[in-house]
Amino acid sequence: MSKDVSVVGLDAILSELGAFGRYNIMNYALILFPCYLAGMYGAVYIFEAGDISYRCEVKQCESLGNTSLWLDYAIPKEKGKYSKCFKYPSRGSDCTADAFNTGSKEKCTSFVYSDEDSVVKDFNLGCKNWKRTLVGTFHNSGLFISLPLTGIISDKFGRKKALSFAALMNCIFGFSRSFSTSYIMLVVLEFLEAGLGAGAYTTAFVIAMELVGPKGRVFGNTIINTLYVFGLMSLAGLAWILQDWRKLLRIIYAPSCFVFTYLWILNESIRWLISKGRHDEALKVIKKAAKMNKVQISEQSLAPLQKMENKLAEGKDEVADQPKKSVFLQAIKSSIIRRRLLTCSFLWITCTFVYYGLSINSVSLAGNKYINFMLVAFIEIPANFTCFLVLDKFGRKRVLIIMYILSAILCISLSFLPKDKIWWSLAVYLAGKYSITVAYSSVYIYVSEVFPTNVRQSLLAVCSSTGRVGSTLAPLTPLLALYYENLPSIFFGTMAIIAGLLVFTMPETINMPLPDSIEDAERLSKVSRHKTNA
Template sequence: MEEGKKEINLDSVLESLGPYGRYNLLNFVLLLYPILLSSFFECGFIFEAQEQMYRCEVYGCEQRFNDTSWIQYAIPTDVKNNKLESCLRFAPVSNTSMQCLPEDFSTNKTLPCETFVYEEGRSFVKEFNLGCQEWKRALVGTIHNSGMFLAMLFTGAISDRFGRKVAVGFASCASLIFGFSRAFAPNYLSYVALHFLEAGLGGGLYPSAYVFIVELVGLKQRVIVSAMCNMTFVIGVVLIALLAWVVDNWRTYILILYCPAIIVVIYIWFTNESARWLLSKGRRDEAIRVLKRAAKINNLDERNLELEALGDPLLKPKNQTEDKKSQFSKALRSSIIWKRLLICSFLWLTCSLVYYGLSINSVSLSSHRYVSFMLVVLVEIPAYIVVVIVLDKYGRKKTLVATYLTCALTSLLFAFLPRSDWWSIPLYLIGKWSVTLAYSSVYIYVSEVFPTNMRQTLISFCSTAGRIGSLMAPVTPLLSYYHKSMPTVIFGAMCLISSALVLLLPETRNMRLPDTIEEAEELSRMKRKPSRNGHL
């Protein structure tokens, strides 16, 4: 290239367009909306199938509306939790009609419940009569996350093959159809089947919209845009708690969550496709038309953008193309890559299990489940801000070790110290803040320790391990039936193990991304290597 002549590529064009011009701001709004909705669809089940208070129905006594004193004689008390037993009742002394007096019940013998009395409201547990079948309620979250696991297998393929807006439109449409239908499920089996289909076909909404919005801007704005997406998701989760607070009918709750998706289904087809994706597919003329339209909306002279000189920045020359089979076999033979893959997979699994586990268990954190949940979610916002600062200042390893240890310490203190709203809630919030920071760091770190020619494949493997953690998280509240602190003890133990495993990995701060298996292996043998632009 001649001296002084600027290289024309898509990033330079996007910088010239202005990252926050009217065109981008309009698209930010249009794409942040489905990201907001994805929080509804991914986390709505927490309150949709939330815990319900119930007890045994005692025949002959329930009709005594003006007198409930008999309950203390008929229903045992769970001393550990200081509340009535949900699944047991005292045996009647005789089968004759009772006066519901103390002498009518045998306190030495209990019987399992046959029917139940539920608290007021139209809840999921009450309508499907799931009393003493907590596993069925907890299974809803696992089935949902199983569907999300399925969505991972083809979301990227749809997005890469057919385009970003097709992927967003498809996911929005699937979420609308199956989510809306779930509000009219006649029984438990049809309900969970629709839950699986909704998550399996619509679970790619967030990653599709995220990729679309990141491709609107150049390199310098991607961190900020990513933070915008994360914060929008958090706002959506807070809105879920507020909605569940005021709507006690689970079917109405679902309809309110999913009906807004119809707006995305309508307008997404009128948006412009990602210029970066069009270029990657060799559709250069279409990409130029999109960029010209963007320049017109931003009141810029398209001639200054030198669009006609725009090539395909993603297309590699043939002599740089490597044999994928050869690289795959090299990865299989590399003990360093295998060790790194297993450790990173465990780190991702820990983050996913603890992150979702703390969110789900937060509804039992205090007497006000909705406020507790909102606090646990809102604490994520400062974590997304801090991670941008500490990763570059202190390095990846120190940040991960510190955050895992902090989460482990707060989880174990919360488990073994007496509960008090004055300090137990702050401890819980610090733990959630720490694992959120660790989760964000792992996303970045994992992409830096694997080579370019195998990066997407190996990251997908780690992400799959993380999805196993999210599958396990919904059933962790069941462990509290054995011991109220068991979930947080498990979270703390996982974080302790992860903090130790991080020490076995290389530091990647200010190191250039490895392109080959050999360069990735070399990370473990060096302390610092200059980046490609010459800076340390």
């Protein structure tokens, strides 16, 4: 019912409002804050449950301190370092070379931890790497619930209500997690915080994409992703300064309580209001935006919207008596939308798996783990500006294909670099993160452009939540390196090659208006094929 209004009227209205008016800037500023916070929330488990130095406790020798005088004959070495999990069996209560049987090893039952900060130390997770990495897996598995849930709330009740709800959940469960007294309490709160609050970023992103016309989407996405990167870098800086995961959680989650006030101060998405037939409210927001931007919207642009509102007012009782059909189910019944949904989900899985995998494994690189993480995060800024420069020039498909394949080549090439070439390895590592970031940023824009408005966030949430299979498995990739050091990189490269090939089956969306109905979304494939044949 709002299809004609949305396509014909709204893009013209947005064009007349301008891309950088006061209304747009103020709303974007509000949207950017939860995006900045999301950068910290999505990766905090890396420092919260980071691996630290520890060794077996040898009770009869502990009074002597950490010295090689007794460590050499009490603790075996693995790859030139003292073992974390094994010690030589003791023959007695003395701390002498003869008191240990260096011909065999036994597993540790207690540990001596370094002064480094981590839940590993607080909850005695020594030599339980699976428990440590599960913290990140619990966090990311929560997104399987959060993204569809937030998508349903957003598409049914409004974007700002979904954003405010998610922010409140971040505040409650994230802040509470800092008071965890056990490992079980920690992972349960980790799951609940992500499971109910992680949809804040995708909701803010959808609001931003619906706030501007086709020409402003790529620039808006670049700004959002840049703030997300600043969040990542701020996280590493705070973790480095504080050296206390509990204080870190309290500092980063407290501001999320402010975002809950967006329920009263943020303007609802005009495009969403129109898709719900609430044209009178949409007109009020448009007039408010025009007043703030000091522009006059032409009657010609407003006419379709006013006409549709009058029609709805006249036939209100008739419409109310008609049975309501699920738009989501109608969308899923379309074979084109179904195939597109499956393909976009795999593209998302690949992006999250490689993106988070490289971020997580960066703290294992030689050197300062905080600086390494900052560098791997900082490389996303030029990657996002690359998106801004190339997406509107070369199109979405071409950029995605090139970046997926390039990421695959770089990740696999890490396997062939000599281990003593630290700077070469870091350079290739950063280049791999750069290319997958370009792909990830492009996927966010691309997916928002191939689905209709009335189910856009629901379908985007399906892709994003399915894609979290990748981010859920990513925290476990350091365990693969225990079997074969280059196995994570090989997995990353293989996934990226498959994703690059799948992009060939998708339509091009450059300079196309956002589809507002299922028919509009299906028509994209026909238009894309027509342009290709021409």
